[in-house]
Amino acid sequence: MLGNITGNKTAYKEDDDNKINTEKDKYIIKKGDIYIIAAVLFLTLVSIIVPGIFSAGNNIRPKAVIIQDNKVIKEINLEKIDKAERFEIRGYYNITVLMEQGRIRFEEADCPDKLCVKTGWLSKPGDTAICLPARVIIKIEGEKEDNEDVDGVTY
Amino acid sequence: MAAKRGKYLSFKNIIFVFAVLSFAIMIFFIAKDNITSGLNNENAENKVVKKQSFLMGTVITQQVYGANGEIAADEVVRRLEEIEKRVTLNSADSEIYMLNEMAGKGTVSLSKDTIYILSVAKKYAELSNGAFDPTVGPLVKAWGISPGSGRIPGDEEIKSLLPLIDFNDLIIDEEKLTARLEKAGQSVDLGGIAKGYAGDEAIRIYREYGIESAYINLGGNVVTLGNKPDGSPWRIGVQNPRDITGNYVGIIEVSNKTVVTSGDYERYFERDGKRYHHIIDPRTGYPSESGLISATIVCDLSIDADALSTSVFVLGLEKGMELVEKLEGVEAILITNDKNIYVSSGLEGKFNFNEKATDFKYVGKYNRQ
Numbered sequence: 092m093l094g095n096i097t098g099n100k101t102a103y104k105e106d107d108d109n110k111i112n113t114e115k116d117k118y119i120i121k122k123g124d125i126y127i128i129a130a131v132l133f134l135t136l137v138s139i140i141v142p143g144i145f146s147a148g149n150n151i152r153p154k155a156v157i158i159q160d161n162k163v164i165k166e167i168n169l170e171k172i173d174k175a176e177r178f179e180i181r182g183y184y185n186i187t188v189l190m191e192q193g194r195i196r197f198e199e200a201d202c203p204d205k206l207c208v209k210t211g212w213l214s215k216p217g218d219t220a221i222c223l224p225a226r227v228i229i230k231i232e233g234e235k236e237d238n239e240d241v242d243g244v245t246y
Numbered sequence: 247m248a249a250k251r252g253k254y255l256s257f258k259n260i261i262f263v264f265a266v267l268s269f270a271i272m273i274f275f276i277a278k279d280n281i282t283s284g285l286n287n288e289n290a291e292n293k294v295v296k297k298q299s300f301l302m303g304t305v306i307t308q309q310v311y312g313a314n315g316e317i318a319a320d321e322v323v324r325r326l327e328e329i330e331k332r333v334t335l336n337s338a339d340s341e342i343y344m345l346n347e348m349a350g351k352g353t354v355s356l357s358k359d360t361i362y363i364l365s366v367a368k369k370y371a372e373l374s375n376g377a378f379d380p381t382v383g384p385l386v387k388a389w390g391i392s393p394g395s396g397r398i399p400g401d402e403e404i405k406s407l408l409p410l411i412d413f414n415d416l417i418i419d420e421e422k423l424t425a426r427l428e429k430a431g432q433s434v435d436l437g438g439i440a441k442g443y444a445g446d447e448a449i450r451i452y453r454e455y456g457i458e459s460a461y462i463n464l465g466g467n468v469v470t471l472g473n474k475p476d477g478s479p480w481r482i483g484v485q486n487p488r489d490i491t492g493n494y495v496g497i498i499e500v501s502n503k504t505v506v507t508s509g510d511y512e513r514y515f516e517r518d519g520k521r522y523h524h525i526i527d528p529r530t531g532y533p534s535e536s537g538l539i540s541a542t543i544v545c546d547l548s549i550d551a552d553a554l555s556t557s558v559f560v561l562g563l564e565k566g567m568e569l570v571e572k573l574e575g576v577e578a579i580l581i582t583n584d585k586n587i588y589v590s591s592g593l594e595g596k597f598n599f600n601e602k603a604t605d606f607k608y609v610g611k612y613n614r615q
Contacts, residue, residue: 124259129264135270161299161323204394210490226300242474243307244494245505245542246466246485246512 153216153233157188157194160226169214169231186227195229198221236245292475295380301439302330310452311459311475317456322448322462331448332360333431333440335383342434346507348385350430353419359443361423364416366549367439371413374557374569379528381603384591391524396515398522404531411528415465437527438508441563442552445469447506449548469548480507484579484604485538487511495587495603497577498596500544506551508559509540527560536562540581543570544593550576563588567612581606588612 157165159182172192180186186207189198196213197207200222206224215234287437294313297308306326308319313569334340341360348354356364367380384407388399399407415428441464451588452460452471460471462482472478477503483494487509498505511526527534541559543551554576558566563580570578570590585606589597599608 119583121259124262127263131263131270135274139274158298206491221305223300223303223305225496228298228305230298236570239481239495239613241481241497243461243463243468244466244483244485245463245468245478245507246490246509 349427370553377560378557427610445548504548
């Protein structure tokens, strides 16, 4: 079949001359069809690859995830923040979270140990701050987690 | 013009284009999952579930690989909630709470879980000559040590509590699934061992779901299943006892092992320049002053590692290392208050000291003086 495509240039020309219903019509694939096939296949490929690239890209871009009582309560794209923003989390203890472009931290907490505030800024994927008394976790998620040289730490 | 349209839009061509389109759509759906998951590196075997939960008074981090990761991780959370409910001191309907309430009064029926944890706890109390003791409850309560707060009980108060601390008074009937405490006022605290059991149960559940690679960290107790998906062992850092959480003094590589640490930095408060930490020496009634600031145990079962890390921390370098060397398949990394790091014979050459921990000195295998 494919061999016929190139082998019938003349037939195609004749066809171009409005000779319909000649024997050439039995060849199903014509020049125009090839363009269509190519276009459809190209579009298919593009529609597969492009969203893939975009979603992979989204994973690399870090986002802050805030968990309270084992539930995700907020997800924030830190790149989109252009000036300092604060918000409060109320629960067992009250917490103020501060965000700036590309980074986030526990700013204030009325929990007893303040370990969450002492953790400081989080900016790289894998960075985590935890307020155990308030049961709140802030972590940065992203494709490339910066877990330094270890998979975990025993303490 | 009309003729031209006739040529491109003939019945056959429409059918043909339709066929090509269908074929393309089919490819689209087949390829989409493979290609995008390839880009995101998430095909079934490498698929990773990372889950953090507040359980057992701490943060539990799971990292589970494989197709069943999600359901296995959820099942682990349910199981840990169940264990916590049985052994917690904070709830009047826990089994340990009932056992303590009935101290000196009578016998209590308990679940298999609780009986097992109590039996192992008693075993290590015997093995460590009471350096680890599940009946330490009255002392833990008197000190009330949590991060940043606590009280210093008077010497008289501690003296009056010491006779209550005796694991021989914990009577366990493993057949009938009952236990009792002999004297009124005695109480069991499984804080030094329950997370270890929970870690073992997590690994059992991962296996049940056919998972071959998983990591769980229960408030510092690390338990690993298999290797990492790429076939290499898990690299576990040992917390630097005088630095922020996450900074380590060295790394050991493990597979199918648990790594558990007891340290004086986990929960403590300071008063008049003195550090009062949460590991109470059951023999003295005061926070342990054995000369160790951190004791890490590497072995197969996390319940053993949990009890042993406390035992060894309280026993100190010499006696602690002696106990470790006596036990089959148990290794240790011990850090003294003069910031020397010692390892047991099986870890010689396997502990990668972190050069950034400049305050500390890696001595190597401990040789008895």
